[in-house]
Structure formats: C-alpha cells, structure tokens
Amino acid sequence: MVASARTTTPSTPFDLGAYLDRIGWKGAARQPDADTLRGVQLAHLRAIPFENLDALGGRAPSLDLADLTAKLVHGRRRGGYCYEHNTLYAAALEALGVRVTRLTARVVVGADRFEDRPRTHMALLAELPGDPRPYLADVGFGAVGSLLEPVPLTADTEFHDAGRRHRLVHAPRRGPLETWVLQAHLAGDWRAQYAFTLEPFEPSDYEVINWHIATNPRSPFARRPYVQRLTPDAHLLLDGDRVTVTRADGTATERKLTDETEARRVLAEEFGIDVPEGTTLLG
Template sequence: MPETGQFTPDDLDAYFRRIGRPGARRADVETLRDVHLAHIRAIPFENIDPVRGTAPSLAAADLIAKLVRGRRGGYCYEHNTLFAGVLRALGFRVTGLGARVVVGAERFEDRPRTHMALLVEAPGDPQPYLADVGFGAPGALLEPVPLTPGAEFRGAGRRHRLVHAPHRGPLKLWVLEAYGPEKEPEDGPAPVPGAWQAQYAFTLEPFEHADYEVINWHVATNPRSPFSRRPYVQRVTSDRHLLLDGSRLTETRADGTVTERELTGEAETRRVLDEEFGIAVPEGTTLPA
C-alpha cells in the first residue's frame, strides 16, 4: 500500500508530540498498543472537508499539515493512512484492508467496502493484529486486537472479538464485533441486556493507496453519502466519548451515563468544535444543521 510521499524524521517528531507520547519508538506490540490508543485520544474523527464539498488529500505532507501540525482531525482514510505511514517508519509491516460497515445491517452484502482498516505485523512476532484508529463509532477499537477468531479482547474499557461469517467468496470473512453494555429500559421493568454487535466485515485481500483514493473521493463527494451532508465528529478521552452528529451532541461517560442536547445554531457548533473537540473550522466553512 504505497503512500503519496513519506514521513520525515521531523514529521515523526511532530506526530509523537501531537499524540503526547514521548516514549521509545520500537516495532513491538507494546508500542503498537500505546501509539494506537494515544492516537485515538489525541486526534479527533471529523468530516468537515466532505461537508465543505472537498475530498481530503491522502498525501503524506497534507496529512501531517492537517492532522498533526494543524488543529484538525479526519476520517478513516486520513487517520489510517497516517497511522500506517508512522508504523512503517517504526519498522512494522502494514497491509491496508477494505471493510464493509455493517452496524445495523441485516445482510453484510448490502453494504459496500468503504472503510479502511489495517493488518499490522511486528518483526519476529508471528501474530498479526487488526489495527484501526479511524472508525468513527462508539464500537471502535481503542487498542489493536490479535487476528484470532472467537476470543474476547478487552482494551481501554471496551470489549471486542473477531468471528468468521459465511459468505460467497474464496477468502475467509472476518467480522469485528463490539460488546454493547446493558441499557436501562425505556418502558419495561428490567434492563436490556448487553449483546455482541457486528461493526464491520472484511477479508485479508490487500488494498492499495490507489484503491483508497477512489473510495475516498466517492465517500467525500457523493451527495448520498452521510459524510457529505452533515458534520459527524467524534472525540475519545480516558473518561468520555463525545459525538456530534449534525446538531446533536452526545456525551457518554465511562460509567455509561449518556447525555444529549441539540446545539442551537452554527455559532454554537463552531464553539463546541473548538472547545470540546479541539478543531479549528476553516474560514468560509458553512456548517449545516
């Protein structure tokens, strides 16, 4: 999965300052976990460029300028292209994957492969890992998980597992599942029990940079794409998950407490993006409600 350009030592220094991780830079699983979690907590998920009618650049220099040196975030292609470049510079082997987002889908085949994920291998370690710092959903990975079917993995307070699902192709279909917590009832007398929920499905077919360029353009510019119509912004910290979907702001605390409110207009949306998400909205941007 060649990139458009490579990261310089100065770029890597800036990246590690951005994610707040000044520690050792080794190609081992401990470093992979640490950098993965630090990246997600430092750089927000956002789709402001598609809302502005622009397909984000996936060139290395542009990713560094926007996500690392600028007060911006990005969506899956930007996050995972940046992360893949950093991991390669550290000595990891990285393969790009294409996934179908299947949250709420009755049939996996009804969803296109529009999500980017990563298969990561460390030198001398036979165990590959699924890594993904760009899935804008509450069921996203916070830490990479071993590519092992059936086992449950707990990372930074979230529970995940990988399972196989039947499909027509010659390659095994992997499904990332997240465990949804028990919920308080809306009308009934008892809590709604938690359950495993499919997040996305993928095979191990390698995707190249050119593949992501095409999908990136389609998702950013197609008028039917949810990313081109309204702001969708996410930030994860150690004690909360913050989500802005259009004008609705949802905060989920570590104890499961959820609060929601509607933002009153574009001025408040800009303020929340700046103060709560750490995003500087480009001048001339109109944010739809």
C-alpha cells in the same frame, strides 16, 4: 477509455518524531512490539479527533502524506476521517518497523445483510517482528464501538482494549477469502461493527473510495457534520445537530445544538477543532 485515478505517493519523508509529539506518546523505546503498538494507537485516538468537515464543505481531503502531516500533525486544531487517520497511522507504524497491510471493510452497524454495505472503511493489519500473530489496528473508525488498542487476529476470543470489549468472529464465506467481523460489546450485547477480508489494498484504491465518500451527495459524510473526540473518561460525538457524551460505564447524555454559532463554539471548546472557512455546519 476511462481515466485512471491519481495515485498517492509520499512526497516527503515521514517525520516520526513530530507525529509522536503530536499524539503525546512517551514510550521509552521506539520498538516494533505489542506494547508500542497499543500505546501509539490509544495515544493517537485521544489526541487527534475524527471529523468530516472537508467533505461537508464539498472537498475530498488529500491523502498525500505531506498534506496529512500538515493537517493532522502540525495543524493541531483539525482532525480527519478514516482514510486520513489510518494513512497517517500506517506511515507511523512503518517508520517504527511494523509491517502494515492496508485493508478495506464494510461498515455493518445496524445492517441486516453485510453484502448491502459497500467497502468504505480503511483498516490495517499490523505484523510485528518475531510475533506470529498479526493484529487488527485501526484509528479511523468513527464510532463508540471502535477499537482503542490493536487486537490479535484471532477468532472467537474476547479482548479488553483500554476498557472496551471486542471480539473477532468469522462470517459465512461467499468467496475464496475468509470474512472477519469486528464485534463490540455494547448495551449488554455483541454488535457487529465492520466486516473485512485480508485482501491488500493500495493507495490508488483509497483515492477512489475517498473521493466517492466525500463528494457523493448521497454520502452521509457530505450532508451533515460527524465529529468525535475520545478522552480518558468519555467519548464525545457530534452527529448533525446533536452532541452525545458516552462515559466509560456506558451511560450517555444527549443535547441538541440550537444554531451555527453554538455548533462552532462546541467544536472549538469541546472537540478542539477550528471549522474551515466556508463550511456550514447546520445549513
């Protein structure tokens, strides 16, 4: 007999006001429309950093909504990775009256075959009242090719989202469900970011994936720090001991950190993150 994974259910009502205050969204009306969807996603991305420090410290982060609110909304000096960000974002969208379907995707950056990559990324499908087009929404993809705003689920159409360029295309089908691929225009070329189907996933599914990604010794998130912060002018990335700053025009600079003290200072001053006690960054 195989033990079942613990399911996640919200333990307290979602505090939409505290969330909107945390991300600094100043929209005049809390309406479930396309303008709100775009504004909230961009504000979330600029306010809450992406980071894997719990996994780096050997802990699978909690996906309970109360724990996420404490860490990402009230904590102020922490971030999270995709399951944390998009679980929180989904709760906010639902509180705004948006219908949300939780999806999983294969991260295919640099992959020769999509099938070689497991489904380890959480993304969202958002449906707005009176709008026939569903939107791909995502605040948890830790890469320079991530969406800054939701885009309609429409194939072969280029979208400009807050200065970035994306499109959705179909991949050859290997099953009954259509495979969608998010592509980003980077360095003059269209590059696949992740592939997904529209099969809905449940909180219990993410509990299993989250535990695997956080605790498997072969997972890159369990072996080195991976942190990003988005500003209006640049994308900041800490990957291992290297910091890369990519500006809006695509130019980038990179520098190497020398030791643990410098890494902690950079996270505090440039990324706005306090390193949890007992976590070693450059071990």
